[in-house]
Each structure stands twice: as structure tokens, then as C-alpha cells.
Amino acid sequence: MQATAIITIFAAIIVLSLFVAPRRASVEGFFGGQSVSGNAPQLWTLVFSQVTTWIFARSLMNAAILGFYYGIAGTLAYAAYYGSFLTGGYIVNRMRTQGARSVQDWLTDRFGAAGTTAYNVVIALRLLSEVFANLLVVGLIFSAAFPEVASASTTAILVVGILALAYSAWGGLSAALRTDVVQMSLFLVVFGAAFVALILRPGFDLGAVLTAPGVSGPHNGWVLLVVAALQVFSYPVHDPVMMDRGFLADRDTTRKSFLHAFWISTLCIIAFGFFGIQAALEGAAYEGQLLGTWSTMLPTWVFTLLLVSLLVSALSTLDSALSSASRLVVEELRIAPRTLMGGRIAMLFFAVAGGALTLWGNQTLFDAVAVSGTASMFLTPVLVVGLLSNRTVPLWSYLVSFAAAMIGAMAYMFRSSELFAGLLYDGHKYEQLLQICLIVLVIGFAAVILGSRRVDARVGG
Secondary structure, three states: OHHHHHHHHHHHHHHHHHHHOOOOOOHHHHHHOOOOOOOOOOHHHHHHHHHHHHOOHHHHHHHHHHHHHHHHHHHHHHHHHHHHHHHHHHHHHHHHHOOOOOHHHHHHHHHHHHHHHHHHHHHHHHHHHHHHHHHHHHHHHHHHHOOOOOOHHHHHHHHHHHHHHHHHHHHHHHHHHHHHHHHHHHHHHHHHHHHHHHHOOOOOOHHHHHOOOOOOOOHHHHHHHHHHHHHOOOHHHHOHHHHHHOOOOOHHHHHHHHHHHHHHHHHHHHHHHHHHHHHHHOOOOOOHHHHHHHHHHOOHHHHHHHHHHHHHHHHHHHHHHHHHHHHHHHHHOOOOOOOHHHHHHHHHHHHHHHHHHOOOOOOOHHHHHHHHHHHHHHHHHHHHHHHHOOEEOOHHHHHHHHHHHHHHHHHHHOOOOHHHHOOOOOOOHHHHHHHHHHHHHHHHHHHHHHHOEEOOOOOOO
16 A cells, blocks of 8 residues: 555656646757746746755755764754855855856866866766665665565666656756756655654654764764865855756846755755654664664654655656756767757766666765765865955866865775775774865865965956
8 A cells, every 4th residue: 555655646746747847848948947938947946946956865865864873963964065055155156256157167267178177077976976876765765665576676766767867858957947846845745744743743852853862872973064064165066956056047046046945955854854863762773774664663654755755856856967967968068969869868878877876786875975075175175265265276286186085085985995994094984084074175275275376356247
């Protein structure tokens, strides 16, 4: 009964998404998000699109898992990444003040093709990780719903991936924006009902949740909070989904959209984290990335709503990631023609590559965040000095910072290897991540400050 309900509700959502996707596709709508009449997206379209693409399935699961292990400290640590809407909105506004039409436009003006290529490599990896991680959550959900079916995970990944690709490839960014509004509205209703059921649950104590230490103690949660504080300035800039939406509408609408997206998404992430914290407080055993835990802990209808909310968030992120991938390949890398077919081929490549990565077997969801977040940190000194301090940064400084961040990301990914294990602090992986982040920032700031020089202010529109 539960499995049938999940499939029925999710199928209805997919049909509705296909229905609201634009009937006619244009090149400007596909890559620029314009409506059929040529208008830029309105405020709440941007807000809902920003939120639903950032509270995606991987993020919701991470918030709950960190809450389970590290209590409120873990959930707050993950929620701190949503400060990216504040830092990202500020950075976008500064870039637009200086006349930039995209992050790549700003980088090209200062670092040429080499600087932009380095950035595009990072965001391509980010997009792949988004497709991979959200398809992975889809597989986990259907494995939990159909434990007796061995192929449930693979089948679900293929079906959801193909359907998301179908309507994304039809309308591109304009389709993603329109379906994001519907999917976010449905998510708020479905998840809202599950959350109300949680807080009305016998034995739920808000005070206990807000002071919960988690099953492993709060220490590493607080360590991760420091890591998030170090990464939150650069993190939004390496997310092409957020950055793409920063250049679609006028500056006032864009600024408001980032502010609203911040508080809505932060509340959603903390609320989802409560499910993980409550599981720990009730002494539940950790099973299947918490999905198995919730299946035994929650009433069937609440568990069903929770899974549906995860599936909706996965679907909304997939279409946005694919639309950003098409824009990256066509408009920035220019390795495909600026046509509907060019964009669709780019989407197909990223969908297939992301799906293939789910076969790799690495199911540590936070690793994708930590690795890409560390890689993005080369931008922190460049933006602080080059964007905020009105100084020019030479290409060599930029590339040194980039190299330090990429090596740092590799060090975290392969922290158990002989090459890096002897260099890292002999402690928890989040303590090692903090060490890596500090070293990356020290090297990056040293290179950028040594190479930078003062220039006259740039003026743009």
C-alpha cells in the first residue's frame, strides 16, 4: 500500500510537471529563462526556483543524517551553507554593478580564458555531483519502498532520470523555472504535513531537539559549522544553478529573491534535520541513510509523505542542474551550437554521466558537498581581494589559489590513501576537512595578496 501510494503521488507530480512545462521552446527561453512573451521571471518564480533547487534531496538527507549523528550542531552546520544565499546575492550584485552579465563574464574580463576554464571545470564537477547525488537518493528511496525488489534502485534511477531529462530537454531553463514553482508548492504542502505530524508526535520535545547532542556527540557538528563558515563565501559562486538565476531579472528583483530564498530554505533544512534528531532521541538504529530508520519509527502515512517530499526535491534539482549544464556547454564552453539541439545534447551527456556515477558505489552524500565546497574555495581570496577590495589579481595568483583548492579537494576525497593520510591530522574526517580548508585559504590569500595591486574603480551597469 505504501509503495503504491508513493508511486501514484510521484507519478501525478511528474505528469503535472510535464503539463506546466512550456508547449513551445525558444532558444532565449531555453538558455535565458524568458517566457514565451520574452519577459524575465518574476520575483516569486525566482524565489521558489532558488529554494527548490537548493533544498534538494541530497541536502535534506544530509541535514537529517548530520542531525542524527551530531544533534542540533550537525543540522545547524548544514543549515549554515544556506547563508550562501546572502553571500551569493551580495556577490552577484557587486558583479552586476561592475557590468558583468555572468560569473564567467567577470572572470574573463580579469583572467582571460585560462581563469574561466578553471572555473568551468569546478562547476562542471558540481553539476555532475548534483545529478549523481539526487539520482542516488531516488534509488535509496525506492529501495526502501520495495525492499523485496532487487532492481528497484536501478529501475527508479533510470525512469526518473529519463522523465526529468524529457521535460528539461523540451524547454530548458524556462521549463525548469515553471516546474520549480509547481514542485516547490507541492513540496511545502507535503513536507509541511509531515513536519506537523512530527511535532505533534507523542514524546516530541522541542527543547530536547534544540539541545540534542546526537548519537556521536556534538563536537564534530560544531567543527563542521566552522568549515561551513569558511566555505560559505565561495560556495554559492561555484553553484551554476544559483548563479544562473542571479542574472535573469533586474537587480532589485534578484536581490529580494536571494533574501527570501535564504530564510525559506534555511527553515526547511532545519525542519528536515529535526527528523534525524528525533530519530536519535528515540534511540532508533541507523538504517539505509535513515530511510530504514524512519520506516520503523514513523507512521506509514508520514513516512510516505517524507519520501514523496524527497522525490519532489530530487526531481526539481535534476531539471535545474540539466538546464545549467546546457548553458555551461553551449554559452560558456561553446562546444555545442546555441540551438535547442545543442542544449539537449549537453543535457543528455550530463544525465548519462551522472547516472553512471551512481554505479560507482560511493554513497557518502556529504562527501560530494565537502569536495566541491573545498574546490570552490580558490574563489574566496580572488573575490575578497578582486571584487570587494578593488584590486587587480594576476593570473598566476588565481591559478595558485585554484591549484591549492583542487589539491585540497583531492586530499579530502582520498584522505585514506597513503599519499594524504600522513599529511592530515589524525582525527575525524571533519577535523581533517577543517585543516584542509585553512591551508587552502592561507595559500590562496598569500598568493592573491602578494600579487594584487590597487586600481581605479570600475563602473558598470
